[in-house]
Amino acid sequence: xxxxxxxxxxxxxxxxxxxxxxxxxxxxxxxxxxxxxxxxxxxxxxxxxxxxxxxxxxxxxxxxxxxxxxxxxxxxxxxxxxxxxxxxxxxxxxxxxxxxxxxxxxxxxxxxxxxxxxxxxxxxxxxxxxxxxxxxxxxxxxxxxxxxxxxxxxxxxxxxxxxxxxxxxxxxxxxxxxxxxxxxxxxxxxxxxxxxxxxxxxxxxxxxxxxxxxxxxxxxxxxxxxxxxxxxxxxxxxxxxxxxxxxxxxxxxxxxxxxxxxxxxxxxxxxxxxxxxxxxxxxxxxxxxxx
Amino acid sequence: xxxxxxxxxxxxxxxxxxxxxxxxxxxxxxxxxxxxxxxxxxxxxxxxxxxxxxxxxxxxxxxxxxxxxxxxxxxxxxxxxxxxxxxxxxxxxxxxxxxxxxxxxxxxxxxxxxxxxxxxxxxxxxxxxxxxxxxxxxxxxxxxxxxxxxxxxxxxxxxxxxxxxxxxxxxxxxxxxxxxxxxxxxxxxxxxxxxxxxxxxxxxxxxxxxxxxxxxxxxxxxxxxxxxxxxxxxxxxxxxxxxxxxxxxxxxxxxxxxxxxxxxxxxxxxxxxxxxxxxxxxxxxxxxxxxxxxxxxxxxxxxxxxxxxxxxxxxxxxxxx
Numbered sequence: 001x002x003x004x005x006x007x008x009x010x011x012x013x014x015x016x017x018x019x020x021x022x023x024x025x026x027x028x029x030x031x032x033x034x035x036x037x038x039x040x041x042x043x044x045x046x047x048x049x050x051x052x053x054x055x056x057x058x059x060x061x062x063x064x065x066x067x068x069x070x071x072x073x074x075x076x077x078x079x080x081x082x083x084x085x086x087x088x089x090x091x092x093x094x095x096x097x098x099x100x101x102x103x104x105x106x107x108x109x110x111x112x113x114x115x116x117x118x119x120x121x122x123x124x125x126x127x128x129x130x131x132x133x134x135x136x137x138x139x140x141x142x143x144x145x146x147x148x149x150x151x152x153x154x155x156x157x158x159x160x161x162x163x164x165x166x167x168x169x170x171x172x173x174x175x176x177x178x179x180x181x182x183x184x185x186x187x188x189x190x191x192x193x194x195x196x197x198x199x200x201x202x203x204x205x206x207x208x209x210x211x212x213x214x215x216x217x218x219x220x221x222x223x224x225x226x227x228x229x230x231x232x233x234x235x236x237x238x239x240x241x242x243x244x245x246x247x248x249x250x251x252x253x254x255x256x257x258x259x260x261x262x263x264x265x266x267x268x269x270x271x272x273x274x275x276x277x278x279x280x281x282x283x284x285x286x287x288x289x290x291x
Numbered sequence: 292x293x294x295x296x297x298x299x300x301x302x303x304x305x306x307x308x309x310x311x312x313x314x315x316x317x318x319x320x321x322x323x324x325x326x327x328x329x330x331x332x333x334x335x336x337x338x339x340x341x342x343x344x345x346x347x348x349x350x351x352x353x354x355x356x357x358x359x360x361x362x363x364x365x366x367x368x369x370x371x372x373x374x375x376x377x378x379x380x381x382x383x384x385x386x387x388x389x390x391x392x393x394x395x396x397x398x399x400x401x402x403x404x405x406x407x408x409x410x411x412x413x414x415x416x417x418x419x420x421x422x423x424x425x426x427x428x429x430x431x432x433x434x435x436x437x438x439x440x441x442x443x444x445x446x447x448x449x450x451x452x453x454x455x456x457x458x459x460x461x462x463x464x465x466x467x468x469x470x471x472x473x474x475x476x477x478x479x480x481x482x483x484x485x486x487x488x489x490x491x492x493x494x495x496x497x498x499x500x501x502x503x504x505x506x507x508x509x510x511x512x513x514x515x516x517x518x519x520x521x522x523x524x525x526x527x528x529x530x531x532x533x534x535x536x537x538x539x540x541x542x543x544x545x546x547x548x549x550x551x552x553x554x555x556x557x558x559x560x561x562x563x564x565x566x567x568x569x570x571x572x573x574x575x576x577x578x579x580x581x582x583x584x585x586x587x588x589x590x591x592x593x594x595x596x597x598x599x600x601x602x603x604x605x606x607x608x609x610x611x612x
């Protein structure tokens with residue numbers, strides 16, 4: 001289970017759904033183990049984005065841990081910073097830092113803060129945590145690319161509850177006005193925020209139509225389908241004159257039966273027993289699928 | 292440090308206008324300088340940069356929180372963004388964005404605000420930032436500069452561009468008396484404008500000129516006042532303040548800002564820890580601003596050369612008494 005994935009393949013960029021599913025499964029394993037070890041953190045918010053993170057870091061993003069400051073690298077901003085166990089796992093598997101470091105998550109002195117810190121953690125492009133800010137930052141990065149005539153692309157992953165923050169829509173309006181077709185927003189539409197289902201607390205639907213109304217090209221996909229995520233990023237790259245929003249239908253806690261689509265698990269780590277059960281389920285899932 | 296050359300004749304220029312011109316000058320020298328505004332470009336004078344360098348100017352509309360984030364993103368990609376709006380819409384409305392996206396990341400973003408303090412005048416309390424110095428100096432990594440005139444503003448803009456990290460520059464709305472013909476401005480350095488023996492008057496921004504006038508009033512009463520211009524509230528020039536306080540033994544601070552947490556508090560923190568000194572703080576009390584002509588407001592809120600001089604007399608009398 002522990003062998004580094006990145007060493008198994010010559011090029012990290014792949015469209016192999018079997019391989020990418022295995023990356024997602026390992027991200028989930030790490031998210032469970034990291035939050036259990038830290039006894040805190042947002043395990044279920046990481047589980048919902050495992051496939052998205054797998055496709056981003058092992059297929060879509062042009063990033064290279066050997067050249068982390070390459071001005072032409074693609075930028076990824078995890079605006080829903082609390083989902084960072086998934087980000088840290090992807091970065092470690094991609095070689096930005098040793099996988100052993102994942103066990104320092106949330107510990108005093110760690111580079112892996114409770115929410116991502118750009119000054120501390122290799123591969124992290126922006127500090128996030130207080131919600132609603134990442135898309136504005138992504139827009140600034142996209143504007144810089146245009147100013148400098150660079151071809152890098154900017155990806156921002158938002159939570160759906162996060163879309164209740166007004167700043168998200170300031171950014172949505174603004175990025176469309178500047179016709180930033182090098183900017184992609186992905187919304188983790190898992191339907192559950194900290195204290196309730198989004199539609200019970202402050203309804204977001206029709207969410208895809210909202211992005212369209214704000215001047216974006218909006219796509220709606222199954223956020224756990226590798227094929228659909230790859231297709232959406234392809235579509236985004238082909239889109240001209242507009243930023244692209246990908247509303248990814250997901251399940252909070254995806255992959256672990258007793259966490260999946262359940263209320264009351266936001267910001268809660270699994271206890272030791274739950275950790276064992278969760279890992280068993282995830283490993284069974286891995287055995288069922290040929291790698 | 293070379294000595295400042297003071298300006299004779301009392302010509303008045305709005306520091307925010309000097310800011311607009313400095314941006315154009317800076318933009319010509321440095322390609323990476325970009326400017327962002329939130330629909331007040333004709334008040335902040337950033338429109339001058341926009342006319343000269345339209346491709347590097349982003350008037351984003353009314354979205355101050357968003358604007359701070361965009362600036363942070365630009366800075367992460369090597370740009371040096373200057374972000375402008377009215378003080379209250381940056382320090383209050385976009386505080387969390389400044390804290391997380393700019394200060395936490397030590398982003399090279401320069402937040403230059405205008406219309407600070409009650410001298411906004413007729414627009415009233417909703418447009419008068421009276422707590423922004425207090426708020427910004429409590430933010431880690433933030434440098435806080437309050438220039439007193441057009442020349443110092445120009446120098447502060449260039450110094451901010453040279454400084455790696457976030458800077459908050461606070462400007463007012465009205466034209467300000469020209470204090471300096473030339474001013475050797477350095478971030479973190481206070482300037483002794485006038486030497487004296489009996490009391491130290493400490494000002495920043497619009498109150499620097501007031502302190503000079505107060506010193507002249509005090510002279511008529513036989514009191515020798517030293518005047519200290521403290522354009523950098525953070526990092527504070529502790530040495531200059533201590534040196535002057537040790538010499539005069541009495542300190543009056545004056546600011547167009549609440550006395551809670553601003554210049555006066557910053558000076559009091561240093562003195563109470565290092566060299567307890569009798570003090571008076573002239574500034575806005577624990578109350579809201581209101582509409583009115585700006586000079587009438589300064590009178591009503593007790594921020595004038597006369598009020599500064601009165602506070603100084605109280606301290607000197609207290610010592611003699």
